[in-house]
Amino acid sequence: MAHQIYQAIVDGILVGGVYALMAVGLTLIFGVLDIINIAQGVLVVLGAYLSYELSTRLHMDLFLGLLITVPAMFVIGVVIQWAFIRRLRGRERTSMTLLVTYAVALIIEGILYEIYGPNVKQLNASYVQSSVHIFGFYLPYIYLYGFALAVAVIVAIYALLYRTRFGRSVRATMQDETAARLIGVDVNRVAAITFGVGVAVTAAGGMMFGATNSFNPNSGYDLISRLLAIIILGGLGSIGGALAASVFMLTVESLVTIWSPEWAIVVFYAALVVVLVIRPTGFFGRQPVRAQ
Amino acid sequence: MTALLRTEGVGKAYGGVHALDSCTVEVEEGSVAGLIGPNGSGKTTLFNVITGYAKADAGHIYLGDRKITNAAPDRVFGFGIGRTFQLTRIFASLTVLENMLVASPNGRAAARRRAMEQLEFVGIAGHHAEPAGTLSYGQRKLLELAYVLVADPAIVLLDEPAGGVNLSLVNTIADRIRELNAAGKTFLIVEHNMEFVMGLCDRVTVLDSGTVVAAGPPAIIRTDRRVLNAYLGEDLPDNDPHPGEQS
Amino acid sequence: MSAQRAVSGAALIVLVAAAVAFPVIFSSPVVTNYAVYALIFVAVVSAWNVFSGFSGYISLGHAVFFGSGAYAVGIAAKDWHITGTGVFALLPLAAAVGAVIAVPFGLIALRVRRHTFIVITIAIFFIFQLMAYNLNSFTGGTIGMSAPFLPWSPTTFNDRFYYITLACAAGAVVMAVLIRRSRFGLQLRAIRDDEDRARGLGVRTMRVKMTALVLSAAVAGLVGGVWFLYLTQVLPNTGFDPLFDLALVLMAFLGGLGTISGPIIGALIIEPGQLYLTIKYTNGYASEILLGALFLLIVLFMPRGLVPTFGEWVRRARTRGRPVVPPPASQRAAPPSGLRSEEPATSDEGRRGLKAARRRAGRAT
Numbered sequence: 001m002a003h004q005i006y007q008a009i010v011d012g013i014l015v016g017g018v019y020a021l022m023a024v025g026l027t028l029i030f031g032v033l034d035i036i037n038i039a040q041g042v043l044v045v046l047g048a049y050l051s052y053e054l055s056t057r058l059h060m061d062l063f064l065g066l067l068i069t070v071p072a073m074f075v076i077g078v079v080i081q082w083a084f085i086r087r088l089r090g091r092e093r094t095s096m097t098l099l100v101t102y103a104v105a106l107i108i109e110g111i112l113y114e115i116y117g118p119n120v121k122q123l124n125a126s127y128v129q130s131s132v133h134i135f136g137f138y139l140p141y142i143y144l145y146g147f148a149l150a151v152a153v154i155v156a157i158y159a160l161l162y163r164t165r166f167g168r169s170v171r172a173t174m175q176d177e178t179a180a181r182l183i184g185v186d187v188n189r190v191a192a193i194t195f196g197v198g199v200a201v202t203a204a205g206g207m208m209f210g211a212t213n214s215f216n217p218n219s220g221y222d223l224i225s226r227l228l229a230i231i232i233l234g235g236l237g238s239i240g241g242a243l244a245a246s247v248f249m250l251t252v253e254s255l256v257t258i259w260s261p262e263w264a265i266v267v268f269y270a271a272l273v274v275v276l277v278i279r280p281t282g283f284f285g286r287q288p289v290r291a292q
Numbered sequence: 293m294t295a296l297l298r299t300e301g302v303g304k305a306y307g308g309v310h311a312l313d314s315c316t317v318e319v320e321e322g323s324v325a326g327l328i329g330p331n332g333s334g335k336t337t338l339f340n341v342i343t344g345y346a347k348a349d350a351g352h353i354y355l356g357d358r359k360i361t362n363a364a365p366d367r368v369f370g371f372g373i374g375r376t377f378q379l380t381r382i383f384a385s386l387t388v389l390e391n392m393l394v395a396s397p398n399g400r401a402a403a404r405r406r407a408m409e410q411l412e413f414v415g416i417a418g419h420h421a422e423p424a425g426t427l428s429y430g431q432r433k434l435l436e437l438a439y440v441l442v443a444d445p446a447i448v449l450l451d452e453p454a455g456g457v458n459l460s461l462v463n464t465i466a467d468r469i470r471e472l473n474a475a476g477k478t479f480l481i482v483e484h485n486m487e488f489v490m491g492l493c494d495r496v497t498v499l500d501s502g503t504v505v506a507a508g509p510p511a512i513i514r515t516d517r518r519v520l521n522a523y524l525g526e527d528l529p530d531n532d533p534h535p536g537e538q539s
Numbered sequence: 540m541s542a543q544r545a546v547s548g549a550a551l552i553v554l555v556a557a558a559v560a561f562p563v564i565f566s567s568p569v570v571t572n573y574a575v576y577a578l579i580f581v582a583v584v585s586a587w588n589v590f591s592g593f594s595g596y597i598s599l600g601h602a603v604f605f606g607s608g609a610y611a612v613g614i615a616a617k618d619w620h621i622t623g624t625g626v627f628a629l630l631p632l633a634a635a636v637g638a639v640i641a642v643p644f645g646l647i648a649l650r651v652r653r654h655t656f657i658v659i660t661i662a663i664f665f666i667f668q669l670m671a672y673n674l675n676s677f678t679g680g681t682i683g684m685s686a687p688f689l690p691w692s693p694t695t696f697n698d699r700f701y702y703i704t705l706a707c708a709a710g711a712v713v714m715a716v717l718i719r720r721s722r723f724g725l726q727l728r729a730i731r732d733d734e735d736r737a738r739g740l741g742v743r744t745m746r747v748k749m750t751a752l753v754l755s756a757a758v759a760g761l762v763g764g765v766w767f768l769y770l771t772q773v774l775p776n777t778g779f780d781p782l783f784d785l786a787l788v789l790m791a792f793l794g795g796l797g798t799i800s801g802p803i804i805g806a807l808i809i810e811p812g813q814l815y816l817t818i819k820y821t822n823g824y825a826s827e828i829l830l831g832a833l834f835l836l837i838v839l840f841m842p843r844g845l846v847p848t849f850g851e852w853v854r855r856a857r858t859r860g861r862p863v864v865p866p867p868a869s870q871r872a873a874p875p876s877g878l879r880s881e882e883p884a885t886s887d888e889g890r891r892g893l894k895a896a897r898r899r900a901g902r903a904t
Contacts, residue, residue, distance in 0.1 A: 110825070229662070366743065
């Protein structure tokens with residue numbers, strides 16, 4: 001029994017890494033642009049399908065395929081932001097962008113369904129099936145690589161935000177859009193690129209998700225609920241928070257699954273509701289402005 | 293005469309910035325009090341703390357004998373404190389008359405009558421059926437004044453009532469305030485327009501960096517060295533992007 | 540003025556007469572089926588609008604009330620062994636269930652800001668869907684619940700349900716109209732425009748929002764019960780359908796959020812369309828794609844919806860040359876004299892509003 005629990009914890013941490021990869025993009029987009037991108041779930045699935053195409057048609061290694069899917073998703077993200085989100089302004093902007101991204105999610109899901117149908121797929125590679133066996137625990141290679149990837153991506157984003165000029169513009173926009181504009185920051189460009197980066201990261205997340213789960217176009221719903229719970233728990237806009245919350249939530253779910261698999265997902269929803277009520281900014285989030 | 297509104301040693305910090313520090317301001321009943329100070333001196337923050345839009349970190353607020361520190365905005369309103377905002381906040385999709393009715397406590401017909409009276413008092417009764425969003429800036433200022441008055445508060449806090457409007461309207465607003473004051477209403481007015489303040493107020497308090505540096509009749513304040521120092525000469529127009537932020 | 544009222548009064552009478560005569564004229568059950576669905580959505584969207592449209596809190600969780608009402612009727616009919624037309628007596632129960640669920644729903648969800656509210660409603664929705672799947676003994680799990688048999692011929696069945704749903708729709712619309720005209724409705728709309736300011740003027744915002752939510756939920760629950768009896772079946776993913784609320788939002792936005800007639804028109808346009816697509820492409824996701832695409836188009840090109848935009852064209856035609864009315868809710872004030880700086884209104888509507896405001900300032904105060 002104890003061994004089961006420990007294995008569940010280990011599983012939770014490893015899977016948490018995968019989810020962190022998916023959540024980081026979402027929290028970045030919210031932190032900078034005040035946009036809750038509901039389409040993130042389906043974009044992860046899209047990333048998985050892209051990796052699937054590359055691996056089955058061109059026989060590319062999954063990680064190598066990222067060199068193509070990441071820029072592709074970046075472009076998709078920029079297009080979405082530019083075409084639909086840029087125009088939304090005004091007081092109800094955050095609510096409106098939520099609805100707009102929901103609509104985009106529906107469209108992408110529908111198109112994927114038309115192309116691929118309801119049958120599930122999974123990404124395959126030599127390292128997907130095998131694990132390393134340490135101290136009686138099974139650590140699948142894919143998860144280890146994935147965790148490393150997640151850390152690498154997070155480090156890269158931190159470097160982008162804190163070590164580059166562009167990153168400075170992003171942080172300025174995050175704090176005060178008007179002030180940033182006044183000092184010459186091209187806010188529109190920052191918005192488009194940040195959204196693009198947020199979506200590009202989901203390419204990596206999508207590949208990892210596809211390698212560790214079977215997926216079909218419907219998988220997006222479940223995913224986005226979990227991702228929302230994670231980023232809200234970790235604090236909207238906090239990247240470190242996304243990592244911490246991912247690991248935490250997935251570990252809890254993993255433990256709850258030992259007793260009751262069907263109710264395990266409730267952990268996410270319940271956590272989401274509880275946190276939002278008690279501490280709406282999550283554990284690491286920014287302080288809200290008082291007026292609506 | 294007793295002080296109707298009194299803030300005692302109020303402090304408020306935003307992060308490391310002390311917007312208010314040991315701020316003690318008194319407003320006597322039946323007077324028109326002015327609150328002036330350079331940009332960033334904490335005037336709007338003080339209003340926010342008094343009316344419950346911001347929490348005081350230290351000190352207390354008294355309305356008469358009652359302690360109202362950190363009461364929520366709707367309770368503060370119920371106690372009889374009305375307030376306008378630096379950037380006019382009106383209900384844009386409601387008609388002018390409907391804006392008035394949001395604040396009124398009475399029943400149907402009585403409320404409408406009283407609302408129309410107030411609208412006529414400020415001079416925009418002709419627009420009562422139009423969406424408030426279509427009003428010009430000056431008209432919105434008048435509307436805000438009107439609906440704050442409709443609930444007959446004991447004291448009215450005006451945040452830059454003369455800001456950004458033309459001269460004749462400024463005089464109109466000043467006249468209305470005088471009329472209401474003559475009928476017994478107390479006012480506390482934040483303003484940058486010196487002529488407006490000096491011509492209207494019985495007593496002026498000067499804030500600088502969150503504390504009171506001087507208080508007294510306008511004539512004295514005008515020549516007080518500390519006040520002149522605080523302002524450093526020229527008085528620049530305001531540029532705050534959000535209501536509720538410190539001014 | 541009174542000529543206008545006479546005209547709209549007459550139009551209303553014609554509309555009511557047409558609605559009542561509809562199944563007699565179009566007696567095919569296929570046609571009345573479309574009408575029943577359309578009316579169901581007219582009722583639900585009007586109820587949804589009373590809460591979300593007036594207060595500005597967009598709920599993506601109304602399926603919770605709808606589905607709960609449906610399941611309530613199913614579970615009660617099964618447990619209390621009710622058959623035949625007696626099931627209709629269970630409808631008030633469905634409404635009550637919706638109302639009761641709305642209380643904790645609102646207490647939890649209404650404490651947060653608007654965009655967070657939307658997320659919470661989504662979370663609560665998924666919790667309920669999950670419960671429907673997992674609480675097997677109670678809800679029937681993946682098999683769902685079936686309604687008791689009603690001894691009516693197909694045509695009679697559809698016709699009777701037509702009138703039942705017509706009554707529901709009429710009731711919901713009347714409720715919406717009454718609320719909008721009341722002081723309560725005024726407070727709701729003030730909350731939508733500036734909630735903090737409304738609080739500062741003495742509006743008991745939590746109480747007002749909760750009341751609107753409970754009323755809205757009761758109607759949604761009731762209609763959910765009716766829908767269940769019509770369809771004779773409820774499953775976890777039909778009673779709690781993720782697309783349900785998005786369809787409501789789309790209908791309301793298409794017609795004009797916050798207006799009364801807007802969502803009705805939106806429902807009458809979209810629901811038959813969606814139904815048609817679902818029947819024609821049973822395995823496809825065409826309706827989903829179209830729903831999403833339609834929503835995007837509306838948000839981009841006609842954000843205020845059909846009714847306000849159309850009303851504006853009419854107004855512009857009638858008062859040629861006078862300045863355009865700037866859009867009410869979502870733009871900040873643009874000071875005409877330019878002394879105060881504010882966040883510049885950069886959207887088209889904002890720019891128009893700015894121009895109009897400047898033009899007005901050029902004239903008297």
